[in-house]
Amino acid sequence: MPQASADLASRLLDSALSLFAERTYEGTQMPAVAHHAQVGVGSIYRYYASKEILGNAAFRHAKGGLLAGLTAATAQPTTSSREEFAQIWQGFTRFAGAHPAAFAFLEHQQHDTFLDTESRALAAEIDTFAADFIERGQRAGEIREGDAPVLVALALGAFGGLLKSIRPQLVTDLSPQALAGAESAVWDLLHRKT
Amino acid sequence: MPQASADLASRLLDSALSLFAERTYEGTQMPAVAHHAQVGVGSIYRYYASKEILGNAAFRHAKGGLLAGLTAATAQPTTSSREEFAQIWQGFTRFAGAHPAAFAFLEHQQHDTFLDTESRALAAEIDTFAADFIERGQRAGEIREGDAPVLVALALGAFGGLLKSIRPQLVTDLSPQALAGAESAVWDLLHRKT
Amino acid sequence: MPQASADLASRLLDSALSLFAERTYEGTQMPAVAHHAQVGVGSIYRYYASKEILGNAAFRHAKGGLLAGLTAATAQPTTSSREEFAQIWQGFTRFAGAHPAAFAFLEHQQHDTFLDTESRALAAEIDTFAADFIERGQRAGEIREGDAPVLVALALGAFGGLLKSIRPQLVTDLSPQALAGAESAVWDLLHRKT
Amino acid sequence: MPQASADLASRLLDSALSLFAERTYEGTQMPAVAHHAQVGVGSIYRYYASKEILGNAAFRHAKGGLLAGLTAATAQPTTSSREEFAQIWQGFTRFAGAHPAAFAFLEHQQHDTFLDTESRALAAEIDTFAADFIERGQRAGEIREGDAPVLVALALGAFGGLLKSIRPQLVTDLSPQALAGAESAVWDLLHRKT
DNA sequence: TATGAATGAGGATTCATTCAT
DNA sequence: AATGAATGAATCCTCATTCAT
Numbered sequence: 001m002p003q004a005s006a007d008l009a010s011r012l013l014d015s016a017l018s019l020f021a022e023r024t025y026e027g028t029q030m031p032a033v034a035h036h037a038q039v040g041v042g043s044i045y046r047y048y049a050s051k052e053i054l055g056n057a058a059f060r061h062a063k064g065g066l067l068a069g070l071t072a073a074t075a076q077p078t079t080s081s082r083e084e085f086a087q088i089w090q091g092f093t094r095f096a097g098a099h100p101a102a103f104a105f106l107e108h109q110q111h112d113t114f115l116d117t118e119s120r121a122l123a124a125e126i127d128t129f130a131a132d133f134i135e136r137g138q139r140a141g142e143i144r145e146g147d148a149p150v151l152v153a154l155a156l157g158a159f160g161g162l163l164k165s166i167r168p169q170l171v172t173d174l175s176p177q178a179l180a181g182a183e184s185a186v187w188d189l190l191h192r193k194t
Numbered sequence: 195m196p197q198a199s200a201d202l203a204s205r206l207l208d209s210a211l212s213l214f215a216e217r218t219y220e221g222t223q224m225p226a227v228a229h230h231a232q233v234g235v236g237s238i239y240r241y242y243a244s245k246e247i248l249g250n251a252a253f254r255h256a257k258g259g260l261l262a263g264l265t266a267a268t269a270q271p272t273t274s275s276r277e278e279f280a281q282i283w284q285g286f287t288r289f290a291g292a293h294p295a296a297f298a299f300l301e302h303q304q305h306d307t308f309l310d311t312e313s314r315a316l317a318a319e320i321d322t323f324a325a326d327f328i329e330r331g332q333r334a335g336e337i338r339e340g341d342a343p344v345l346v347a348l349a350l351g352a353f354g355g356l357l358k359s360i361r362p363q364l365v366t367d368l369s370p371q372a373l374a375g376a377e378s379a380v381w382d383l384l385h386r387k388t
Numbered sequence: 389m390p391q392a393s394a395d396l397a398s399r400l401l402d403s404a405l406s407l408f409a410e411r412t413y414e415g416t417q418m419p420a421v422a423h424h425a426q427v428g429v430g431s432i433y434r435y436y437a438s439k440e441i442l443g444n445a446a447f448r449h450a451k452g453g454l455l456a457g458l459t460a461a462t463a464q465p466t467t468s469s470r471e472e473f474a475q476i477w478q479g480f481t482r483f484a485g486a487h488p489a490a491f492a493f494l495e496h497q498q499h500d501t502f503l504d505t506e507s508r509a510l511a512a513e514i515d516t517f518a519a520d521f522i523e524r525g526q527r528a529g530e531i532r533e534g535d536a537p538v539l540v541a542l543a544l545g546a547f548g549g550l551l552k553s554i555r556p557q558l559v560t561d562l563s564p565q566a567l568a569g570a571e572s573a574v575w576d577l578l579h580r581k582t
Numbered sequence: 583m584p585q586a587s588a589d590l591a592s593r594l595l596d597s598a599l600s601l602f603a604e605r606t607y608e609g610t611q612m613p614a615v616a617h618h619a620q621v622g623v624g625s626i627y628r629y630y631a632s633k634e635i636l637g638n639a640a641f642r643h644a645k646g647g648l649l650a651g652l653t654a655a656t657a658q659p660t661t662s663s664r665e666e667f668a669q670i671w672q673g674f675t676r677f678a679g680a681h682p683a684a685f686a687f688l689e690h691q692q693h694d695t696f697l698d699t700e701s702r703a704l705a706a707e708i709d710t711f712a713a714d715f716i717e718r719g720q721r722a723g724e725i726r727e728g729d730a731p732v733l734v735a736l737a738l739g740a741f742g743g744l745l746k747s748i749r750p751q752l753v754t755d756l757s758p759q760a761l762a763g764a765e766s767a768v769w770d771l772l773h774r775k776t
Numbered sequence: 777t778a779t780g781a782a783t784g785a786g787g788a789t790t791c792a793t794t795c796a797t
Numbered sequence: 798a799a800t801g802a803a804t805g806a807a808t809c810c811t812c813a814t815t816c817a818t
Contacts, residue, residue, distance in 0.1 A: 396778095419780095422780090427778075427779085428778060428779040428780055429779080429780065430778065430779055430780065431777085431778055431779070434777075434778080
């Protein structure tokens with residue numbers, strides 16, 4: 001069973017993620033992670049040398065997964081910011097639907113206590129990705145004027161608020177209409193009115 | 195110093211709030227709160243019987259302050275949802291400017307581990323307040339159709355995202371233009387296009 | 389009010405005694421003593437420099453009171469050990485009835501953690517008093533042979549057992565018959581059968 | 583050492599018992615128990631969830647052991663109360679000799695602060711056991727008239743007094759004569775004179 | 777003289793981490 | 798490789814004692 005250990009590592013990551021999402025990084029005990037993953041405590045340490053390292057791995061797993069989802073969603077060329085926005089929206093939506101714990105964990109405001117430099121750098125990538133989209137849209141005259149990071153913060157904040165409000169349900173539980181309505185509301189947040 | 199002891203309780207609340215905002219409720223130690231408030235650890239317990247009680251007091255202080263700020267800001271009668279929105283926006287902005295730690299603490303996603311029923315009830319009041327505003331605007335045809343709680347979540351999320359993005363600076367450090375831009379962006383999120 | 393402070397000192401002693409009796413020396417907090425005596429905590433320290441000193445004072449007050457009661461009860465000359473035993477029994481009975489908390493406190497087995505030398509010496513006096521009575525009775529052929537301290541331990545133990553069993557009622561709640569029966573049982577424990 | 587972990591629980595119980603006997607439940611610190619049992623503090627909590635639970639376990643271990651000893655000692659049928667009393671006396675004597683700390687702990691007057699309902703129930707069993715013996719003897723005309731609980735209290739009190747007086751020596755240090763003398767003294771406390 | 781708010785050392789308990797099996 | 802019992806530093810909380818009023 002050559003992939004046994006790889007499996008265990010990722011099972012641990014999933015367990016950590018769902019417990020962190022539910023009870024906070026600080027509020028989650030290593031024995032609880034072990035129990036959730038159905039392994040002995042000691043086994044965690046074979047894959048993650050410390051709780052801090054596990055926390056960072058979980059964060060990077062989540063953030064990296066989101067970034068990959070967004071990249072994949074925006075792979076098809078588009079002809080307008082609105083279309084690209086739709087792709088991004090779908091990227092977020094799918095990721096949040098497929099990995100609710102990961103998304104919830106990323107939404108926590110306080111990772112500062114344990115994130116290392118590499119994790120912080122990864123976190124910044126999402127912002128850069130979003131800011132690029134905003135700036136492109138502004139140059140094309142489709143997105144309103146203003147500081148790109150500010151617009152990113154508003155839009156991501158709105159999406160996060162939406163997800164937080166329906167917790168612990170899944171995004172996929174929202175009616176298509178409600179979701180479509182939210183999408184156009186957030187687009188209007190960004191859209192340049194003529 | 196006749197106000198000494200009444201003050202101590204609120205000095206402790208402030209200290210707790212700023213440390214909780216910075217490092218999470220779980221990540222803050224009682225001795226750290228005592229140190230920040232420049233008192234002995236034991237003194238905390240004269241005013242707050244446990245960390246959990248202190249946490250709830252801090253939460254209620256913050257949430258109650260925000261609610262009071264919003265109520266005050268919307269006291270003047272208005273003739274349109276846009277105007278009322280401006281009042282609310284100012285209420286949020288002022289509160290976040292005046293009590294950045296309190297606002298940051300409220301933005302944390304994970305209070306579930308320690309909030310008691312009373313605190314949760316207070317938290318719901320803000321949502322009700324906002325949902326009322328939304329529904330009134332919808333009836334007046336000024337605010338877009340859709341589930342009121344969903345719109346509330348989007349708008350509050352956007353505002354929260356904004357504040358989070360500039361941390362640890364103050365809202366008041368944003369240029370008036372940036373702030374005004376953000377305000378109209380969020381309004382457009384809510385506004386019914388004709 | 390010249391006796392005010394003497395009063396306070398003894399009120400504190402009484403409070404201490406009844407709390408110690410109820411909850412143990414170790415289980416009683418200084419603030420609880422203050423509260424029971426209706427004074428501020430600080431005031432205790434004007435009369436008793438520390439909890440340990442208060443504990444010893446309470447112990448000596450109780451033990452000394454019992455010794456005084458026994459001495460008074462046996463003041464009248466008697467012509468037999470049985471008569472003297474009756475006096476002693478009455479001495480114990482009256483003291484336990486009049487000062488139930490003091491008696492209960494003395495019955496606790498563990499004073500070793502705080503008693504000082506002087507208190508221990510006083511404690512020994514009761515034993516000496518009782519051993520004297522036993523030895524006199526043995527010389528007169530009225531009390532059975534055997535180690536005097538052993539007989540003392542048995543008799544005092546029996547009396548203590550009696551009191552413990554009816555706690556928290558008072559000795560005076562026992563029917564005169566029951567009390568008389570207990571008295572003759574304990575006398576038979578000591579009495580030399582012919 | 584296959585019995586290691588089952589042993590740890592009982593080693594902890596023994597350590598707790600001897601420290602509680604010596605210094606009171608309240609006067610004994612968990613680290614002291616750990617030290618005495620030669621384990622880390624944390625290990626106590628794997629077996630006993632709190633000090634209170636440890637205290638109750640220790641009490642029940644002691645009381646249960648005594649009850650078992652008495653039951654075993656009285657297993658042989660007897661033809662008189664005097665004989666049965668001899669069995670009971672031997673039961674007490676052996677238990678106190680074999681488990682001096684357990685016996686001393688049981689003699690403490692103040693368990694009220696931490697005993698739970700189950701422990702109290704067990705404590706009552708000894709009294710019932712003794713009261714049964716008394717009542718049987720009374721019906722047979724061998725034991726004096728009087729309230730059975732009162733006679734039990736007197737007899738147990740006497741035995742307790744005896745043990746207390748020789749502490750910290752062992753019962754087994756008493757000369758056989760002294761012990762036999764004490765036994766007949768206590769029997770005379772109970773015996774119905776003709 | 778009396779008070780009780782303030783203090784901080786000390787005690788109970790938790791939990792990340794180790795290591796013998 | 799996996800386990801989970803054992804560890805003890807770190808955390809919450811208590812309470813004897815002090816001292817400004």
